[in-house]
Amino acid sequence: MQDNITKILKAISDPTRRELFHALVIAATALPITQVSAQFNITRQGITKHLKTLENAGLITITTSGRERFCKAEAAPLQEVKNWVSFYEKFWDTKLDQLGDFLDQKE
């Protein structure tokens, strides 16, 4: 399908999903879907789709308890984003020394 970093970046590239993720992170506890979706003005089913995208990217886990499904944020996959970005740090201007090192290594 898609590689991991693509799934993660696609997941967080949508503002609603970033809000959703953020809400779950600061909640610090698992929340049932209805409670999560109450904070947004799109339908519960719309939220469910976004949650599935986040789950597929590993950014949340969902566990069932009775008739409720609890969503919990998992920040760990964002390490992949951090790693991807970190390669390019040497190319933005506050890191000119590292850019010099990179250019040296090219030869």
Next chain:
Amino acid sequence: MQDNITKILKAISDPTRRELFHALVIAATALPITQVSAQFNITRQGITKHLKTLENAGLITITTSGRERFCKAEAAPLQEVKNWVSFYEKFWDTKLDQLGDFLDQKE
């Protein structure tokens, strides 16, 4: 339209655009569009669209010289991604913190 972080994340969420950006970064010099697109098996016009998306996110700059348009990577906007991610670092460090607490209590 879209806020900055969304534009940047959307831009890098596509694998082709990440490749494109990477090729321009390691080229270290501005490249004309045709030369860039030669490395990909989609049409020049397709590449042009991707380049526009990257430009719109501030990840490349394009300057015209004669009949050619030179593309140059700009890594700086990725700082925004780094900043966005950095907020969540404390949430994936949780286990390490708990390990730290455990080790503290042992002494």
Next chain:
DNA sequence: TTAATATGCAACTTTTTGGTTGCTTATTGT
């Protein structure tokens, strides 16, 4: 046991995205 609640699933619509082809225009090399 019956009503209310939490949710999933399927079908459908609209918009966006990733890509194409065809054509025009401007610049450059011979």
Next chain:
DNA sequence: ACAATAAGCAACCAAAAAGTTGCATATTAA
């Protein structure tokens, strides 16, 4: 001057994404 090159623009297409409505099902509360 003319052919080749570099590129933009517009129209089009298919697939994916974002969101909806309607309905079925399981669990819980009264």
